[in-house]
Amino acid sequence: MSESSKLMQKPTHHNCDTCDVRHKAMCAAVDAEHTDQLRAIVSHRDYAPGQVIFEEGDPADYAFNISAGEVRLCKLLPDGRRQVTGFLTPGDFLGLIADSAYAYGAEAIGQVELCCIQLSNLERLLSDIPPVREKLLSMSRDELAAAQEQMLLLGRKTAREKIVSFLLYRHKHLGRTEGDASIDLPMSRVDIADYLGLTIETVSRTFTALREEGLIELPHPHHVIFPNLDAVRDAAEAG
């Protein structure tokens, strides 16, 4: 919505050699021999907070890797109801297509840097470098498993369980350092609500309830501290 076109910071990931998600991303499967081929076909783009990367149904020409920042994937109903189907973080692959159109919309949450590759070039890369297609297949397997897990959450968990599962997932997969029992939540309450199939009010109330029970601390709406991680884990799947 708000264009917020402030001066962008100097991008630091616009080079395969210095890219610090290289080990996580699809590119990890590109061996030294093919690095030049990769460098030749990727380009880079920056996105401001809230900016639309592509919309559901747009003709798909590019696929992306997240270099920096976080992206939300959205699906909409005609009347405006929204489901956030995932949050992507650096190293994640972006660009699922169905019938040569994007199957969901994608929007930058904060500042985002993407590594872009034309689909025709990606296909060539896939046939040229077997490890790359293996990596991509394994990534889409993981994505599918995560989607199934999210269906379980959406269909069968209570609001409290949804929030706790979400927080634990973030901690497990995005925890900054080992032993740091805290996480950042760069997305808004609306995003969290639309991801968990709740309203912002229920999200907010649940955060407050967890804080009052001592399960979490909320020094800031976008930062959560776990004083006792095991207690949180117990709350995840038990009434």
Place this chain on the structure above:
Amino acid sequence: MSESSKLMQKPTHHNCDTCDVRHKAMCAAVDAEHTDQLRAIVSHRDYAPGQVIFEEGDPADYAFNISAGEVRLCKLLPDGRRQVTGFLTPGDFLGLIADSAYAYGAEAIGQVELCCIQLSNLERLLSDIPPVREKLLSMSRDELAAAQEQMLLLGRKTAREKIVSFLLYRHKHLGRTEGDASIDLPMSRVDIADYLGLTIETVSRTFTALREEGLIELPHPHHVIFPNLDAVRDAAEAG
């Protein structure tokens, strides 16, 4: 639960040459030249209604193609709550793994015939025959798109919209013949409820409401007729 080990009908799909889902399944991408290789590594199994094919977390050694019948995929919470993450029909691929274990459980709904292939053999097939891996990649893309659509349904649709969307999906993808405005629902109300994130009572009440409005006819709990398909489509995404 009930073993129902009655005499099985003579299987009719235990042969690649006479297999009538050949054109839909992964095998469609196997050219004439490799058909012998395929035949050599597939085996077949029959399952009785309700029989477990594998459970979530089982060590994964085989992948499957559905030759006949319908399969439900299930995920469970520790306290028994269940989410059905999908219904698979003839031609569908079965055997998503995460960390060499099945990511969900699979159970036969009615009589089911599966075409089985060891994962090690499947991998060889994938590297030997490029069209097969392409087909598999495109199938998992479709599966992922369907999962996203299901998240939208689970997170944001009303009970009524869920049922109508479900019925229309079945009609679109499994309609028997062109112009036949009716569908079969081989699964129980419990399965439907666990698929849509509802209870059996709500499923039943919603069917009754749709019948009373004239949107559907229910000559039998497992058969639905649409007197006016367009009216049903209107109901899918509008209050």
Place this chain on the structure above:
DNA sequence: AGCCTCGATTGAGCCACGTCAATAATTTCC
């Protein structure tokens, strides 16, 4: 046919979460 079992339907009441509305906190922008 008659009994039994299991699945589906229907009813009555309740509650978790949604809605609507006001306030508080945080960020943005000058």
Place this chain on the structure above:
DNA sequence: GGAAATTATTGACGTGGCTCAATCGAGGCT
């Protein structure tokens, strides 16, 4: 730093779908 805009929290109340419980109906078995 301060005003305005945006986002988050809190409160009061309503409701869609869940729970608990009874009834109905379709097969299967003898």
